[in-house]
Amino acid sequence: MALTGFFLVSFLMFHLTMNLFLFEGSRGSFSSFADFLGTFPIVRPIEWILFGGFLLHLLLGGFVWLMNRGVRPQAYKVKGTSKTIKLSSRLSIYTGTLILAFLVWHLIQFFIASRFAGHPVDMFVLVAQAFSNPVTIVLYEILFVILGFHLNHGFQALFQSLGLRTAKYRGFIDAVGVIVWLLIPLGFASIPLVMYFGGAR
Numbered sequence: 001m002a003l004t005g006f007f008l009v010s011f012l013m014f015h016l017t018m019n020l021f022l023f024e025g026s027r028g029s030f031s032s033f034a035d036f037l038g039t040f041p042i043v044r045p046i047e048w049i050l051f052g053g054f055l056l057h058l059l060l061g062g063f064v065w066l067m068n069r070g071v072r073p074q075a076y077k078v079k080g081t082s083k084t085i086k087l088s089s090r091l092s093i094y095t096g097t098l099i100l101a102f103l104v105w106h107l108i109q110f111f112i113a114s115r116f117a118g119h120p121v122d123m124f125v126l127v128a129q130a131f132s133n134p135v136t137i138v139l140y141e142i143l144f145v146i147l148g149f150h151l152n153h154g155f156q157a158l159f160q161s162l163g164l165r166t167a168k169y170r171g172f173i174d175a176v177g178v179i180v181w182l183l184i185p186l187g188f189a190s191i192p193l194v195m196y197f198g199g200a201r
C-alpha cells in the first residue's frame with residue numbers, strides 16, 4: 001500500500017503541475033502538453049502502469065480493510081471512537097471509495113472524452129467547459145477536501161510502514177506531510193475557481 005501510495009502521490013504532483021498551466025496566461029502550453037500526452041506513443045505504456053498502480057492500491061486497500069475486520073469477526077458491544085486512531089485513518093476506506101467514484105467520472109469527462117472523440121480536441125476548452133458549471137465545481141471542491149483527508153492518513157501510514165516514522169524524524173515527516181496532504185489538494189482546488197472566476201468559461 002505504501003509503495004503504490006507513493007507512486008500515486010508522485011503522479012498527483014505531476015498532474016497538478018501540468019494542470020497549473022490551465023491558468024489563462026499559459027493556455028497554449030497546456031493544450032500542447034495535453035496533445036503530446038494524447039499522441040506520443042511512449043505515453044501509452046506509462047498510462048497502463050498508472051492505471052495498474054491505481055488498481056493495485058485499491059485492491060490492497062480493500063484487502064487490508066477486510067483483514068482488519070476479520071481480526072475481530074464480532075463487532076464491539078460498546079461502539080466508541082478510538083482516541084489512538086486518527087479520524088482520517090478510520091475513514092480512509094470511505095474516502096478512498098469516494099475518490100474512486102470521482103476518478104470514474106473524471107476519466108469519462110476528460111480522458112475518454114478526448115481520446116475517443118474521433119477528432120482533435122482542445123483540452124483547455126474541454127476543461128473550461130466542464131468548469132463553467134457551478135455544480136461540477138462544487139463536486140470537485142468537495143472531492144479535494146476528501147482527497148486531503150485521504151492523503152493525511154496515507155502520508156503518515158507510508159512512513160510508518162517503511163519504519164521511518166521514528167521519534168527522531170516524526171516532526172520532520174509530519175511537516176513535509178503538510179505539503180502533500182494540504183498543498184496538493186489546495187493547488188487542485190484553486191484551478192476550477194480561478195478558471196470560473198477568472199473568465200475562462
Ligand code: HEM
Pocket residue numbers: 015019034035037038047050099103106107110111114123127140147188189191192
Ligand atoms: C482541478 C483538478 C483536475 C483537473 C483540471 C484535471 C484534469 C485532467 C485532464 C485534462 C485529464 C486528461 C489528460 C489527457 O488525457 O491528456 C486528466 C486525466 C486524469 N486525471 Fe485529472 N484533473 C484534476 C484532478 C485530478 C485528481 C485529483 C486526480 C486523482 C485523484 C486525477 C486523476 C487523473 C487520472 C488518473 C487521469 C488519466 C491519466 C492522464 O491522462 O494523466 N485528476 N485530468
